[in-house]
Amino acid sequence: MWKDWIRPFLRPLPQWSTVAVAPPQRMVIATLRWDGKSVDVTGDHTVASLKPLVIATSLDAGQRPVLEYIDSATGKLLGALHLVRTASIATEETSLTLYHVAAGEHRCLGWPRRSWNAWLQNRQMLKNRSSHHFNMETAGVQQLMIAYLCPRPVVLVSVGAPGHQNIFPMDLIGPLGRSGLFSLALRSTNVSMPVMREVRRVALSNIPAAMKAIVYKLSEHHKHALGDWNALPFPVRKSREFGIPAVAAALRIQELSIVHSQEIGSHTFFLCRIVSNEDLAEGAQLHHTAGFHQAYRRRQDMPLAEA
Numbered sequence: 001m002w003k004d005w006i007r008p009f010l011r012p013l014p015q016w017s018t019v020a021v022a023p024p025q026r027m028v029i030a031t032l033r034w035d036g037k038s039v040d041v042t043g044d045h046t047v048a049s050l051k052p053l054v055i056a057t058s059l060d061a062g063q064r065p066v067l068e069y070i071d072s073a074t075g076k077l078l079g080a081l082h083l084v085r086t087a088s089i090a091t092e093e094t095s096l097t098l099y100h101v102a103a104g105e106h107r108c109l110g111w112p113r114r115s116w117n118a119w120l121q122n123r124q125m126l127k128n129r130s131s132h133h134f135n136m137e138t139a140g141v142q143q144l145m146i147a148y149l150c151p152r153p154v155v156l157v158s159v160g161a162p163g164h165q166n167i168f169p170m171d172l173i174g175p176l177g178r179s180g181l182f183s184l185a186l187r188s189t190n191v192s193m194p195v196m197r198e199v200r201r202v203a204l205s206n207i208p209a210a211m212k213a214i215v216y217k218l219s220e221h222h223k224h225a226l227g228d229w230n231a232l233p234f235p236v237r238k239s240r241e242f243g244i245p246a247v248a249a250a251l252r253i254q255e256l257s258i259v260h261s262q263e264i265g266s267h268t269f270f271l272c273r274i275v276s277n278e279d280l281a282e283g284a285q286l287h288h289t290a291g292f293h294q295a296y297r298r299r300q301d302m303p304l305a306e307a
Contacts, residue, residue: 010120011120012117012120012121012123012124013117013121013291013292013295014291015121015141015145015290015291016145016148016288016289016290016291017288017289017290017291017293017294017304017306018212018286018287018288018306018307019151019209019287019288019289019294019304019305019306019307020209020284020285020286020287020304020305020306020307021151021153021209021284021285021287021304021305022282022283022284022285023153023206023251023285024043025150025151025153025287026042026072027071027072027073027151028042028069028070028071028072028078028149028150028151028293029042029069029070029072030042030045030067030068030069030070030150031067031068031069031070032045032057032059032061032065032066032067032068033061033065033066033067033068034061034062034064034065034066035062037061039059039061041057041059041067041177042150043174043175043177044057044058044059044175044176044177044178044179045057045067045174045176046172046173046174046175046176046183046185047144047147047172047185048098048183048185048264048267048269049185049264049265049266049267049269050136050140050144050172050185050187050265050266050267051135051136051140051265051266052100052101052140052265053100053101053136053140053143053144053147054086054098054099054100054101054264054265055067055081055083055098055099055101055147056089056096056097056098056099056176056183056269057096057097057099057176058094058096058097058176058177058178058179058181059097059178060085060088060095060097061083061085061097061099062085063084063085064082064083064084064085064102065083065085065099066080066081066082066083067080067081067083067099068080069146069149069150071296073300073302074300076107077107078106078107078108078149078293078296079104079105079106079107079108079146079149080104080105080106080146081101081103081104081143081146081147082101082102082103082104083099083100083101083102084099084100084102085097085098085099086098086099086100089260089262089269089271091181091259091260091271092259093180094179094180094181095179096176096179096181096271098264101140101143101147103143104142104143104146105146106145106146106149106290106292108149108290108292108293108295108296109292109295109296114292117292118142121138121141121142122138122142125138125141126138145290145291145292146290148288148289148290148293149289149290149293150289151287151288151289151293151304152171152172152173152174152287152288152289153171153173153174153206153285153286153287154169154170154171154207154215154285154286154287154288155169155170155171155173155204155205155206155207156168156169156170156204156205156207156215156218156246156247156250157169157170157184157186157192157202157203157204158202158203158204158205158239158244158245158246159192159195159196159199159202159244160199160203160242160243160244160245161195161198161199164192164195164225165225165226165229165245166191166192166195166221166225166226167218167221167226167232167245168190168192168218168219168221168222169207169215169216169218169219170184170186171287171288172184172185172186172267173185173204176271180273181259181271181272181273182254182256182271182272182273182274183269183270183271183272184202184256184269184270184272185264185267185268185269185270186267186268186270187222187266187267187268188263188266188267188268189222189223190222190223190268191221191222191223191224191225192221192225193268196258196261196270197258197261197268200257200258200259201242201244201255201256201257201258201275202244202255202256202258202272203239203242203244203245203246203253203254203255203256204246204253204254204255204256205246205247205250205252205253206250206251206252206253206254206285207247207250207251207285207286208249208250208251208281208283208284208285208286209283209284209285209286209287209305209307210307211234211247211249211286212286212307214233214234215286217233229245234247234248234249235248235249236248237253239253239255239276239278240253240255240276240278241255241275241276242255242275249281250280250281251279251280251281251282251283251285252277252278252279252280253276253277253278253280254274254276254277254278255274255275255276256272256273256274256275257272257273257275258270258271258272259271259272259273284305284307286307287304287307289304
């Protein structure tokens with residue numbers, strides 16, 4: 001039927017795909033290129049802020065590097081972000097570099113569908129601007145989707161302190177490998193942000209993909225703290241060193257000690273040391289990736305499992 005054929009071209013692809021991936025993912029390799037040099041930063045770059053869109057890495061790659069995302073199976077360039085150095089962060093033992101995203105492009109869709117899909121997505125975002133990514137500009141959201149070509153794991157963050165307890169999902173997280181640090185970029189309006197800066201410790205639960213619905217329901221705790229751990233729809237267990245309640249069914253529980261925090265645009269950027277790592281089970285973890293990335297993988301007959 002001609003209507004079935006034309007329908008995909010009249011509707012935008014989903015901006016995000018929720019997928020099940022066994023960590024650590026290496027299906028997409030991130031490479032930082034500058035001055036004739038190239039370095040694998042798959043485990044050494046992260047989003048530090050959404051507005052403006054800022055990338056952090058342990059490398060100082062000069063003033064205007066390019067961050068490329070490459071399909072490890074085919075060697076195809078999937079997309080690239082053009083970066084501009086803005087600042088550095090110095091801790092007692094290491095330093096990080098912050099880059100503003102100046103531009104970006106992807107090759108997951110062919111021309112002209114790539115431009116047409118972006119136009120459809122941008123039109124949809126403008127219609128629903130108040131609910132979208134801190135009122136990011138449409139170009140910024142398109143660039144953010146490119147950053148998600150490396151599927152990003154979803155965790156539940158547990159915070160425990162006298163008079164305050166909470167648990168909420170995050171995916172703006174990740175290791176900054178060469179520095180030995182682990183980062184969290186949390187919206188500064190989160191109700192637990194001041195507590196985290198004070199107590200300087202959290203527990204992360206790496207979540208099985210099957211728990212997607214429960215995880216999304218807990219998004220409400222970005223605004224409202226948890227009243228009672230016993231009210232959660234799953235059992236909890238205390239983390240090894242800090243004794244913070246975490247998800248008993250987690251694939252892994254990590255405890256983080258916060259060594260530095262600062263506001264960067266819309267987010268508070270936390271730099272942490274991993275205090276403990278409990279591997280509890282094997283399985284596919286909940287991840288987010290760009291919708292056009294999943295569309296590309298479907299065309300290659302290697303789609304990611306949908307969560």
